Amino acid sequence: xxxxxxxxxxxxxxxxxxxxxxxxxxxxxxxxxxxxxxxxxxxxxxxxxxxxxxxxxxxxxxxxxxxxxxxxxxxxxxxxxxxxxxxxxxxxxxxxxxxxxxxxxxxxxxxxxxxxxxxxxxxxxxxxxxxxxxxxxxxxxxxxxxxxxxxxxxxxxxxxxxxxxxxxxxxxxxxxxxxxxxxxxxxxxxxxxxxxxxxxxxxxxxxxxxxxxxxxxxxxxxxxxxxxxxxxxxxxxxxxxxxxxxxxxxxxxxxxxxxxxxxxxxxxxxxxxxxxxxxxxxxxxxxxxxxxxxxxxxxxxxxxxxxxxxxxxxxxxxxxxxxxxxxxxxxxxxxxxxxxxxxxxxxxxxxxxxxxxxxxxxxxxxxxxxxx
Numbered sequence: 001x002x003x004x005x006x007x008x009x010x011x012x013x014x015x016x017x018x019x020x021x022x023x024x025x026x027x028x029x030x031x032x033x034x035x036x037x038x039x040x041x042x043x044x045x046x047x048x049x050x051x052x053x054x055x056x057x058x059x060x061x062x063x064x065x066x067x068x069x070x071x072x073x074x075x076x077x078x079x080x081x082x083x084x085x086x087x088x089x090x091x092x093x094x095x096x097x098x099x100x101x102x103x104x105x106x107x108x109x110x111x112x113x114x115x116x117x118x119x120x121x122x123x124x125x126x127x128x129x130x131x132x133x134x135x136x137x138x139x140x141x142x143x144x145x146x147x148x149x150x151x152x153x154x155x156x157x158x159x160x161x162x163x164x165x166x167x168x169x170x171x172x173x174x175x176x177x178x179x180x181x182x183x184x185x186x187x188x189x190x191x192x193x194x195x196x197x198x199x200x201x202x203x204x205x206x207x208x209x210x211x212x213x214x215x216x217x218x219x220x221x222x223x224x225x226x227x228x229x230x231x232x233x234x235x236x237x238x239x240x241x242x243x244x245x246x247x248x249x250x251x252x253x254x255x256x257x258x259x260x261x262x263x264x265x266x267x268x269x270x271x272x273x274x275x276x277x278x279x280x281x282x283x284x285x286x287x288x289x290x291x292x293x294x295x296x297x298x299x300x301x302x303x304x305x306x307x308x309x310x311x312x313x314x315x316x317x318x319x320x321x322x323x324x325x326x327x328x329x330x331x332x333x334x335x336x337x338x339x340x341x342x343x344x345x346x347x348x349x350x351x352x353x354x355x356x357x358x359x360x361x362x363x364x365x366x367x368x369x370x371x372x
Contacts, residue, residue: 004355011351018347022340029333037112037144038327041105044136044143045321049101051135051180052077055171070159073318075099077131077171079162084204087192088253090129090158093314094302098132102319105326106309107140110297111247113271118145120246123236123294125285127191127252128156128168133299134251135171138181148183149239151220151232153191153254154208155200164207169215187235188212189220195228195256196221226283229256233288248289249297258300259284269304272296 005011035041052075059076070092071078077099078092097103116122122141126134141148154167161168169188176184190197190208197205212219220235222228236245250257258264259282266279267286274290286296299305306313310325 004358006351006355015347015351019344022344026332026337026340029336030330031333032328033331034328035109035326037108040112040140040143041108041327042322044104044108044139045101047139047142047180048104048135049321051139051175052099052101052132054178054180055174058174059166072096072316073099075132075318077161079156079158079160081158081162083162083164084201084207085128085155085164085167086158086162087155087197087199088129088157090156090160091302092159095130095132095159096314097302097306097311098130098136100132100311100315100319101139101321102311102324102326103132104136104139104143105322106305106311107136107249107297107299108143109309109326110271111140111144111146114247114295114297116144116146116246119147121147121149121240121243122247122249123245123289124148124150124249125153125232125251125254125257126150126168126185127153127160127254128162129160129252130299130302131161131168131171133302134168135175135181137249137251137299138175138183142182148249149236149245150183150185151235152185152188152217153195153252153256154188154211155191155197157253164204164211167208167211169211169217173215185215185217186239187218187220187232188215189228189256191254193255194225195254225255225259229259229283229285229288232256232285245289245292245294247295247297248285249299250286251299253300257285259287263287264300267296267298267300269298269301270308272298 056076064076066074066076068074078095124137126137137148152169154169156162156168161171169185172184175181189195190205193199197208209219220228220231222231253264259280263280263284268276273295274293277286277290280287289296303313312319
């Protein structure tokens with residue numbers, strides 16, 4: 001009995017095995033594809049890892065107690081929930097997330113998204129709330145050759161740099177003097193309510209003044225929040241010598257940066273273009289820079305930031321430098337996938353065409369018996 005090749009069980013089994021082998025080949029050959037700015041990301045993470053190690057060693061030499069329940073990775077940089085300079089509530093897991101050296105690589109990634117290059121200048125506002133985020137910013141700028149013009153609000157929310165005798169400014173000065181970071185703040189304010197330390201005790205405000213003075217920085221203390229914002233804009237502009245800022249980076253929830261509290265919910269995390277900020281209330285640094293058509297990097301809601309950057313949230317233990325999708329991704333080899341697809345399709349189509357030819361030949365040669 002005539003049967004074309006495509007109807008033979010043996011041929012179909014061979015075809016199935018052939019395609020399974022092709023599938024196995026395609027799925028086994030994978031490539032590690034490096035992300036944009038890979039080398040700068042590695043360098044930034046290494047700088048930050050070095051900074052964290054130096055700060056930890058210094059703190060250990062001073063006999064600082066490390067609460068392993070709240071600081072599981074034993075960084076010695078997670079502050080107390082309550083101190084005389086604690087300005088607001090804070091999310092512990094967010095603070096832990098920024099103490100990952102790879103967070104610096106995340107800032108590099110955002111800078112690449114904005115197209116920043118070596119020699120560019122960025123305006124920066126930071127607080128004492130996220131020492132890890134601040135160190136990450138300096139590390140990213142240093143790895144890319146970007147110059148940050150930084151103004152600090154010294155007060156800190158819970159779990160940040162809340163030690164009155166080792167504030168963020170003290171950390172910054174320590175790292176600068178060690179040569180680990182090459183830039184530092186140009187001025188500082190108390191932070192907290194109204195950027196004047198509102199909500200703190202008189203002794204708390206006094207401790208913040210002392211921190212600013214012992215780090216030899218000009219004090220920003222205007223009559224109201226708008227005055228503080230305007231003073232900061234003047235200071236930023238005085239540092240550029242006619243060079244335009246390529247971005248404004250905000251780390252933390254400083255009143256001068258955000259303005260009215262409602263704005264914290266309106267400003268997206270990560271890279272934000274000026275046209276996305278048309279609905280902001282009141283006066284703020286972010287609003288002022290957006291009016292100048294300068295893009296924003298907003299680092300406040302750390303859960304959102306880590307999700308966008310494919311970074312772990314509150315990781316335990318601290319990830320290895322260069323670990324994760326932020327640095328590289330494993331992808332199927334497109335050349336092998338294309339070759340196997342061609343072979344697979346060719347085998348099926350070839351078998352079908354050959355079977356069609358067999359059937360056609362059979363029809364031409366077939367002569368039914370005469371009944372006459």
